Amino acid sequence: MILYHSPHTRSSSTIALLHELGLFDAVEIRVVTVRRGDGSGHADPANAHPEGKVPYLVDGDEHIRERGAIFTYLCEKTPQAGFAPQPGAPGRGAFLSWMAYYQGVMEPVMVATILGLATDGFASTFRGRDEITAELRRALDRGDYLLGDRYSAADLLVASPYLWLPDFVPDDGVIKAWLERCAARESLAQTAAYDSTLIADMT
Template sequence: MLKLYHAPNTRSTSILALLEELGAADRVEVVNVTVAREDGSGAPDPQNPHPEGKVPYLTNGADYVHERGAIITYLTDMFPDAGMGRPVGHPQRGAFLSWLFYYQGVMEPVLVLDWAKLEHPAVHATFRDLDAVVARLADALDGQPYLLGQAYSAVDLLLSSPFHWLPDAAPKQPAVQDWIKRCAARPALKVIAEREAAQLG
């Protein structure tokens, strides 16, 4: 059986929302674990098999998956009927994977560096900056409501996720702001947000 190691109010919350969108929440065992948090609270949990004590971490028998982009690919391939992914052979498979890898390899590092107020020419040359990331999103959203076109997908879930947590960091471009609002209004996100608030309350 699939097993997801999760800590409330962390990056793995987006994977819970994905499971809701996939209609697969009842097919995955969720194991709540503790993690070390940025404010110094928490600690690695010995029952978490992630080698760095992080979440999310997904297991399927002896197999395992970590990193959100990889987990999203794994789950959307496993539950293709929900339409949240782009299966092998789909004409948007390459675009789907590219956005997931762009998030992991460029967008999240840029957001973290911007939040930490760290700058260096090598960082800019490698990842560009937040303005470049926002321009990329705005260009993709020109004339369409979601990153892959007319339909919401797992790439929208992932790439909009940091702006749900840090609304003050949300870009000012109207098209990007409207996209963030559309993504935030998804019923799955509201269900998970209410559930996590109850757990943490």
């Protein structure tokens, strides 16, 4: 498998996932340049992603984009890691729901809010920060993590924007405690060190 990655981007959570699954040394990581929100960077012709984004996973003839899909695919490839409920297992529906909810609701709401684009029409379709906070709280009232008492790929994905944008963290003690548990994972420290090395090599 080949993962196209750029340091300190959304792709970094996929590097953390590789660490969690024991795949970091088994996947070829191709470091590419991407256009960034501050106007820096550029599209990299070496990037296989059709839109020049990251992450992008290639596994033979399979090309997978969007983190929710990549996370699900990699977890299914490594069921022995126990990092997500497999097809037919209890909790599978909740896991898939969080993968889709993150991509289809959470990230659009966060981006629209940051850019000041969250109109009434947008809110009627995607809802807003308060509804996302309520969804998180409902799940965390049932356990330490989104799927219960065990950290999973759902926590890694859903927590990632809050760890990147602390000003977006809700003023909720239960959610803050969950984020602290997520932030303490060794995989995140490993990813930060790896990305820092890449940045140093690129400058």
